[in-house]
Amino acid sequence: MRKLSLAFVAAATIAISFTSCKDAYVDPTQDTFVKDTTSIGTYARKNGLAVTETNYGVRYVITKANPSGKLPSVADELEFLYTISKLDGTVIDIAARDTAIYFPFGLNAMLPGLEAGFAKVREGEKAIFLIPSYAAFGSSDAVGGKLPANTPVRFDITLNRARSEDQQIESYIERNKYTVSELQTNGLRVIKTLAVPTGAPLIDGQTVTIKYSGSLLRATKPFDDGGGKTLDVPLGRGSFIPGFETGLKSLRVGEKGVLVFPSSLGYGTTIKYDAVGNVAIPPYSPLAFTVEVVSAK
Structure with a gap:
């Protein structure tokens, strides 16, 4: 669509803004680098x-292996559990069995570390x-003040899934217990949640x-709900993202439906922001639109 109205909400503890990072990055304060x-x-x-070192000076060890599991690919959605601790053993945050976290991988949506x-961990x-x-959390206090600035951390993680789009x-x-009425090759x-076979085609x-x-x-909330108003869509002009317009043409007047499509038919690698500058749609996001066709002329 064209107008966005809701910020992308992510787990505040481990989320950072979508800014670029470099593997060669080193904290300019040499003392902090050496200390960490x-x-x-x-x-x-x-x-x-028995740790192995990888990018950013991160050291990791696999504590439960699954050699046949899938390694994450860029834009996969990671589902994982975590416990964050200071090196003195103090636990400062936890996402346990019933509170799995979901993040896109390889898009700088998480802490660089x-x-x-995660680039070294397989599903399971x-x-x-x-x-x-x-x-990690850098030169500012974090996790509600539980973690002082410039503090190295331990993450104990379980990678449940790495899902493609x-x-x-x-x-x-x-x-959502939906039944797909039509699956296109794209x-x-x-x-169709309400079919009207006698309705005029679009x-x-x-x-x-x-x-x-x-x-x-x-x-849990839409990024765009139309403000409760109707929207006029001129078909065939390419005014809207392809998945939305193509899906709409599979409905008839009077029908209701849900259109679900990959990012290649949406906003692709583009980040979409809301009116106050928050990320509303991250890159590589599949989307779902709930639609009711009121009329056509």
């Missing part, structure tokens, strides 16, 4: 952790990440009046 890496090395030896660690595996402060869509349909699913050149709302697949 020394502390982490000492901690690993003291606790008998988490991105680096558990791991420990020891992350220097400059690749298609898998995310299938999971969304299953969770990945668009049309789900064709290019018409202006279609609709009610609609658009959501991310895990959102």
Whole structure:
């Protein structure tokens, strides 16, 4: 669609803004860099952790292996559990069995140290990440003040799933108990929640009046609900994202439906922001639109 109205909400503890990072990044304060890496090395030896070093100075060890599991690919949705601790053993945050976290992988949506660690973990595996402060929460107090600035951290994680866009869509349909009426080769699913076989078909050149709302697949609220008003859609002019317009043409006047499609038919790699500058739609986001066709002329 064109207008966005709701910020993308993510878990505040581990989310960062969509800004670029470089693997070569080193904290400009050399003392902090040395302190962190020394502390982490000492901690690993003291606790008998056979760690391996990866990007950003992160050290990791797989504590439960699943060699046949899938490694995450860019834009996969990660479903994981975590416990965050200081190196003195103090637990400062936890996402346990019933509070799994979901984040896109490889898009700088997470802490740099988490991105680096998850690149080495397969579905079904558990791991420990020891992350220097400059690749974790940095030079500010974090986690409600529980974590002082410039503090290296330990993440104990379980990676439940790494879902592709298609898998995310299938999971969304299953969770909502939808029955797909039409599956197109481009990945668009049309789900008719109210069929009107006698309704007039929609064709290019018409202006279609609709009610609609658009959501991310895990959102509890839409990013755009049309403000409760109807919207006029001129078909065939390319004024709207392809998944929305193509899906709309699979409905008839009077019908209601849900249009679900991959990011290739939506906003692709583009980040969409709301009116106050928050991320409303991250890159590589499959979308779902609930639509009611009111009339066509």
